[in-house]
Amino acid sequence: TQLLEQSPQFLSIQEGENLTVYCNSSSVFSSLQWYRQEPGEGPVLLVTVVTGGEVKKLKRLTFQFGDARKDSSLHITAAQPGDTGLYLCSGTYKYIFGTGTRLKVLA
């Protein structure tokens, strides 16, 4: 049973478009992390969200933690080819990971 479900599984968009990916669970997490993984490399941390309703911005990336701390979203504004990669959310229970969203941004 996957405790963290991510959607969509795949996303292919044109440069300049906006997008949102989701991470959902039936469990409550004390904090949640988002990682990005590029081909042939390990995941790298983007952000940690801790408080329900929290919004964090990292340049063109906006992360939100749900009020009930069961879900999170990642919104990218004006996507660029450099945003291409696998986006993974991770909950604090034994550091489990979601299924991932594979994003491809076309120039």
Place this chain on the structure above:
Amino acid sequence: NAGVTQTPKFQVLKTGQSMTLQCAQDMNHEYMSWYRQDPGMGLRLIHYSVGAGITDQGEVPNGYNVSRSTTEDFPLRLLSAAPSQTSVYFCASSYSRIGGYEQFFGPGTRLTVL
């Protein structure tokens, strides 16, 4: 600092063979873990360790053994390789297992079992 290092980078085994995937970190992190990554499955936790001498099972531990004799090293042993163990394996370390702390990942080992 080298961070988290893994060897080998690629490995091909025959069914039934055994081998050890090496992982080392130089950040003095207490928590270390092993994951496998299969297409469409994200990262699944195999085993983890909260300190030297202490290990525990993750989500998919069958067919794998670990030990943690030092803070720095956390090798993963495949006892009798099976084609179902074909995957990319990642080792990670973190300051704590409590959560909210960044996990640092190695570059991965791509394993093929024939």
